[in-house]
Amino acid sequence: MARARSSFVCADCGAVSAKWEGRCAQCGAWNTLQEVVETARTDRHRFAPLAAVTPVQRLADIEAREQVRTPTGLDEFDRVLGGGLVSGAVILIGGDPGIGKSTLLLQTLASLSTRVPVLYVTGEESAEQVALRARRLGVAGDAVDVLAEIRLEQITQAVLEHKPAVAVIDSIQTLYSGELTAAPGSVSQVRECAAQLTRIAKQTGVTLVLIGHVTKDGALAGPRVLEHMVDTVLYFEGDTHSSFRLVRAIKNRFGAVNELGVFAMTDRGLRGVNNPSALFLAGHARRVAGACVMATQEGTRPLLVEIQALVDASHAPNPRRLSVGLEGSRLAMLLAVLHRHAGVASHDQDVFVNAVGGVRITEPAADLPVALAILSSMRNQALPEGLLAFGEVGLAGEVRPAPRGQERLREAAKLGFKRAVIPRANQPRQPVEGLLIHPVDRIEDALAVLSHSDTC
Structure with a gap:
């Protein structure tokens, strides 16, 4: 008869251990080792190979064919x-x-x-x-x-x-x-x-x-x-x-x-x-404070998502920082950058940020629209109508470019947006019809858009 043996396998990385341990020695994860009782196989050649044995070939000599879909x-x-x-x-x-x-x-x-x-x-x-x-x-x-x-x-x-x-x-x-x-x-x-x-x-x-x-x-x-x-x-x-x-x-x-x-x-x-962009844009009867539209890129598809922020006075010793659909660690970093380089203090404020529609945004290009939404809510002042933004904000306060900026801008113009706050490096060589571009180099330049909401 085949003998039964017991081992412990990590559920995260698949590493095998002879005894249970609190931490996996391979990947360092805690409480992931699970006991596995297996029967040893008597036939070592039970499995067939994935494909026929082929000789070693030079990479340049291999014919690459398109996959039929x-x-x-x-x-x-x-x-x-x-x-x-x-x-x-x-x-x-x-x-x-x-x-x-x-x-x-x-x-x-x-x-x-x-x-x-x-x-x-x-x-x-x-x-x-x-x-x-x-x-x-x-x-x-x-x-x-x-x-x-x-x-x-x-x-x-x-x-x-x-x-x-x-x-x-x-x-x-x-x-x-x-x-x-x-x-x-x-x-x-x-x-x-x-x-x-x-x-x-x-x-x-x-x-x-x-x-x-x-x-x-x-x-x-x-x-x-x-x-x-x-x-x-x-x-x-x-x-x-x-x-x-x-x-x-x-x-x-x-x-x-x-x-x-x-x-x-x-x-x-x-x-x-x-038209998925329409799903992620909340319909407001009038302009509201704390809302900024972001042009994000998901694979090969540009999407417009509304970012909402709510800043309110905190009644607890430790103000809350809550992010839904966005990375919470980047929210804390962004608040520190706003305080240091733009003079926007939120140490006594609760800050809540949400991506409308249940979409999850992981790219750093969400930094700039989040910053605009936070300042809009803090001042209780709505952003200019038809405005969108995208761009990464660095620790030094600079606004870094986002990939495929042209596609994001074309998607925004197609949906009727009139203004765009973008990194200067993403400024298109040819103007986008119907879209007024506001290129910025630093976070304080982007926040100045709120001060000119009536004229820009």
Whole structure:
């Protein structure tokens, strides 16, 4: 009989330890070691290689061919993927429960089934539940094959027999392999099942989409090595109480990273949004203090997002600094820069900053619009109508350029904006029709826009 052995695996980096420790010796994370009981394999050659053995080649002699892509039928999903699905690619998509992962992929398979064979493997629901959801969404499932199974060996056999072009696994945390004695969802099971399915995808050319659970911190559950195995990692973002969903590409070997797809949840499933900038711009009947529109860049798509700030007198010894949708550490840094270089003191003020629409902005180009919104709220003075801004603010008070400034300005002009406060390095050589540009070098120059709100 095969012997059972126990080890401890780090859920973040996948490092293996012979005994439990509070801190992983490999990555330094705390309380991430999980006990794994495995049965040693007797057949060392059970796994087939990913591809046939090839000789060593010179890089210049290798023929580079363009990847053939299959459109999914959902334009926003194709945008995030880089243009469509690639044969043999493995895609991992994660998100909060109820955010719409299964709905999106069921719609995708229904659209693809009219052109290529597809397979939907469900491990969390029964086949009847999947059929009920398809009828509720109005999805035509005449050519969609469904398999309710969690055993890896049975799923592998079904993929090899039916030879689908696209297969969806819902979800990877529910699968288990009979070769291991660990429970489904454990580190070893998730890693083993993902590795086996990745081998099948590379050998047969089937496009494999894995649905993954997320932890309370928003990270994909299971070993971090799971994200390294796959070709593409997508995250569902957005508030479950809102009708809008964002799909962001965190990793993509076949397209741009940080690409964003915007969907609206309806009673007929997810629908792509053609003009997402309109979603993130709050409609005000009149100009209000503390609001500034930012031109951000998500992958290849420019987006306009409204940044709101509220500055109020603090009644606590330690004033609060709260940031929603923006980095909290940059907010604290920006307040220090405003105090040092612009004379704007907020040591006795509560400062709240929010990105409208539930979008998450990570680029430093949000510094300048955040600073303008904070000063606008502090003075209770609205910014000029039709004004937007972007630019990074350095610790010395300088305003640094942002990438793809021309595309941001063109998007703003297309939506009817009249003024733009931008870094001087982003000033276009040719004027943008209908847009008055205010190039600035330092933060104090940008804040002077408020003093000229009636004339600029």
